[in-house]
Amino acid sequence: MAKESVTGAPATRRDSGFLLVHPNTLSTISSSGSGDGPPGTNQGTAPEVSTNMTSPPSLSHKEAAPVQGKPETCDMSTQTPERHISFSPKTCAELLYSKALSRDQLIHEYHYFKWRGVRLSTLKIRECSSSDFPPRINGELLIALNNQIYCDFSNTIEDFDIISNSVSYLAEKSMELAQTVGESEKDKSPVTPNSTTPSPTRSAELDPDETAFFSPRSSPKQRLEGVHDTPSSPGPISLPESVCLFIPELPFADLTVENVRETIPFEVTLRGGRKVSYYGSEPYSYGKTTHRSNPYLAGPLFERIFERLTPILGSDFTKENYSCLATLYENGSVGIPHHSDNESQIASDSTIHTISLGGKRTLQFRSTTGLFFEHNVELPHGSVYSMTTASQSAWSHSIVREQSISDPRISLTFRRMRSSEQADTDSTSHPAVERPVTVPPIKPPTPIKPLIAMGTHRRILLLTDSVLKDTPEHIFSRIADGSYRCVKKTGEMTSSSEYDSSITQQTFFLDCSKVIGDIIYITDTKFDEENGIIVGHSISEVGVFGAGDCVNIPDIAHMTTNAAFPIESDTVIEIKCNHPWFTLSGVEEITCVLDWTYNYNGGREPSCTQDVSLTCLPVNIKKGKSGILPVTKSRDHVTWDTVTWTVLDGSGSTILEGSCQTDCDGIFSFSKVETAGVHTYSVLIEKEGETVSCNSRFAVFGTLIYFLSS
Ligand SMILES: O=C(O)CCC(=O)C(=O)O
Numbered sequence: 287m288a289k290e291s292v293t294g295a296p297a298t299r300r301d302s303g304f305l306l307v308h309p310n311t312l313s314t315i316s317s318s319g320s321g322d323g324p325p326g327t328n329q330g331t332a333p334e335v336s337t338n339m340t341s342p343p344s345l346s347h348k349e350a351a352p353v354q355g356k357p358e359t360c361d362m363s364t365q366t367p368e369r370h371i372s373f374s375p376k377t378c379a380e381l382l383y384s385k386a387l388s389r390d391q392l393i394h395e396y397h398y399f400k401w402r403g404v405r406l407s408t409l410k411i412r413e414c415s416s417s418d419f420p421p422r423i424n425g426e427l428l429i430a431l432n433n434q435i436y437c438d439f440s441n442t443i444e445d446f447d448i449i450s451n452s453v454s455y456l457a458e459k460s461m462e463l464a465q466t467v468g469e470s471e472k473d474k475s476p477v478t479p480n481s482t483t484p485s486p487t488r489s490a491e492l493d494p495d496e497t498a499f500f501s502p503r504s505s506p507k508q509r510l511e512g513v514h515d516t517p518s519s520p521g522p523i524s525l526p527e528s529v530c531l532f533i534p535e536l537p538f539a540d541l542t543v544e545n546v547r548e549t550i551p552f553e554v555t556l557r558g559g560r561k562v563s564y565y566g567s568e569p570y571s572y573g574k575t576t577h578r579s580n581p582y583l584a585g586p587l588f589e590r591i592f593e594r595l596t597p598i599l600g601s602d603f604t605k606e607n608y609s610c611l612a613t614l615y616e617n618g619s620v621g622i623p624h625h626s627d628n629e630s631q632i633a634s635d636s637t638i639h640t641i642s643l644g645g646k647r648t649l650q651f652r653s654t655t656g657l658f659f660e661h662n663v664e665l666p667h668g669s670v671y672s673m674t675t676a677s678q679s680a681w682s683h684s685i686v687r688e689q690s691i692s693d694p695r696i697s698l699t700f701r702r703m704r705s706s707e708q709a710d711t712d713s714t715s716h717p718a719v720e721r722p723v724t725v726p727p728i729k730p731p732t733p734i735k736p737l738i739a740m741g742t743h744r745r746i747l748l749l750t751d752s753v754l755k756d757t758p759e760h761i762f763s764r765i766a767d768g769s770y771r772c773v774k775k776t777g778e779m780t781s782s783s784e785y786d787s788s789i790t791q792q793t794f795f796l797d798c799s800k801v802i803g804d805i806i807y808i809t810d811t812k813f814d815e816e817n818g819i820i821v822g823h824s825i826s827e828v829g830v831f832g833a834g835d836c837v838n839i840p841d842i843a844h845m846t847t848n849a850a851f852p853i854e855s856d857t858v859i860e861i862k863c864n865h866p867w868f869t870l871s872g873v874e875e876i877t878c879v880l881d882w883t884y885n886y887n888g889g890r891e892p893s894c895t896q897d898v899s900l901t902c903l904p905v906n907i908k909k910g911k912s913g914i915l916p917v918t919k920s921r922d923h924v925t926w927d928t929v930t931w932t933v934l935d936g937s938g939s940t941i942l943e944g945s946c947q948t949d950c951d952g953i954f955s956f957s958k959v960e961t962a963g964v965h966t967y968s969v970l971i972e973k974e975g976e977t978v979s980c981n982s983r984f985a986v987f988g989t990l991i992y993f994l995s996s
């Protein structure tokens with residue numbers, strides 16, 4: 287007996303998030319419209335596809351037909367099988383919600399589906415923070431899987447009876463198996479639980495009174511047969527014989543519900559309205575219910591049951607070995623939810639045999655691992671079905687509630703229990719259900735070729751060392767679509783007193799981690815140590831577009847990276863900042879800022895008209911030092927204006943010239959000046975028609991300029 291509910295398992299298929307996987311084509315297959323789809327499934331809607339996908343292999347599905355000479359499978363269906371499969375809820379849950387699934391794996395899966403041409407349209411990768419990134423991808427995968435991915439294939443459960451941690455693996459695997467489908471079914475040999483040499487029943491030996499429950503009847507057939515089932519989901523045509531078998535004919539057709547009720551008291555009522563009585567030498571607990579050991583009732587009922595079944599099921603089918611849970615379902619509104627009888631008190635190799643009396647009810651099997659299959663098996667009055675150990679480890683079963691049924695039903699379920707001594711000496715619980723779990727290796731799919739990079743997967747990471755609280759937003763507004771989202775600021779200074787000029791080089795790493803299509807903008811703040819002023823910001827841009835398609839637009843000279851271009855999408859880029867006014871510290875993680883707050887210049891957007899002051903600024907550059915020539919005053923004023931500046935010699939000839947927008951803020955940087963040759967020059971600074979001339983003395987060596995005095 288199992289728990290009353292299966293944690294996490296959906297109540298209905300419709301609710302369950304079953305996954306339909308069609309890895310090898312996304313082009314034409316739609317759901318059958320049978321209503322079996324998962325929530326949100328676009329039934330009948332062709333999924334978004336990549337046009338160059340190959341067609342699915344065409345598969346022939348066998349009609350369900352009993353195989354002669356061996357036990358029948360459980361199939362009475364004449365339905366045409368659906369041409370897709372789904373994964374069981376457990377597998378889905380493990381796959382999509384497992385903590386074991388790393389972020390990398392999720393990203394891997396994500397890209398797998400992208401690569402397969404599945405449009406993961408709702409994922410806003412760039413809008414997520416690192417903490418909710420995996421769930422978002424999970425959600426997206428779930429949607430994608432539910433809606434768009436189908437597998438054209440049918441096979442028996444064993445082949446897919448795996449607990450997967452990789453959708454892509456399953457998808458690839460299913461493609462392989464799709465090629466061989468059909469063959470394996472044919473070759474399956476039946477599993478016959480406790481098969482025995484039949485012997486005649488001994489009912490004739492019973493006291494005439496004891497036979498009152500039972501009509502005289504012929505010997506039952508002495509073998510088990512596969513039950514007949516109706517697949518209620520796409521999947522194997524028959525319920526595998528390794529799951530459930532019937533004793534042919536109806537061994538207890540002569541035993542009525544009323545007969546049994548006269549003997550069995552059904553004193554315990556369980557949740558859902560089932561009434562139970564328990565008999566057996568060992569106690570039995572399931573869910574919150576515990577049954578103490580309880581001797582079998584004397585009298586004809588159990589005597590006769592064992593007499594009839596032992597010859598069929600095997601000599602160990604005895605009252606000593608087997609317990610009986612008798613369950614009364616007063617009518618069709620009482621059922622038993624999906625569960626597996628996998629309690630540790632049940633012997634690991636016990637087949638569970640059930641006599642079904644009264645109203646004809648439906649026994650439903652669902653696979654719990656690997657692919658999803660669902661089978662309905664009708665339980666007519668007087669029938670006996672046997673569930674194998676496999677049925678408990680890889681399947682759940684339930685008695686479906688059917689409101690229209692008014693007849694009561696009684697089931698007598700026999701389990702071989704482990705003895706107390708066994709239980710004491712063997713502390714391992716449940717070998718029966720601890721079947722080896724094959725966790726397929728996470729097999730990387732064929733290398734992901736990004737379908738498109740630029741503009742499609744665009745995410746922009748802004749890395750800044752701003753000495754201000756936040757880097758002004760407009761600094762990044764040059765970025766074409768303005769779609770920057772993420773800003774990384776570490777080691778930022780909050781005041782100029784924190785500035786450490788001894789830091790001349792720092793290295794940080796930027797892990798692009800397969801985020802294809804990223805554009806990474808790296809900003810820095812220029813800080814005039816001598817004057818204690820911030821003189822501007824700069825941006826470096828790195829595009830990560832996947833193999834063969836990368837760009838680097840270094841905008842500033844003082845940042846270098848180790849990255850050879852093009853950059854592979856999973857490259858770790860090392861960026862060195864080797865100027866004294868940088869105070870970048872390590873960048874380990876990327877933080878996405880969703881609620882960007884503009885906090886530069888007291889929140890005021892700089893104005894392009896008022897902020898640049900064209901004045902001759904004091905310059906103090908010493909020999910042996912690097913430095914800057916401030917051209918504009920920019921502590922609080924940063925504009926879009928383009929400023930040009932020219933260094934002129936005494937004769938008016940241009941010695942040096944340059945221009946910058948205010949995001950580089952009119953500076954000109956020096957390398958170390960080792961030798962000073964003294965000359966007098968003038969500097970002409972222009973901005974939007976305004977001109978300022980500062981007559982200053984500079985020492986200029988080649989491209990080096992050394993300021994002497996104004
Ligand atoms: O009533 C039945 O046939 C099934 C009962 C059952 O699954 C159980 O007792 O565990």
Ligand SMILES: [Fe+2]
Binds near residue numbers: 288626627
């Ligand atoms: Fe059960």
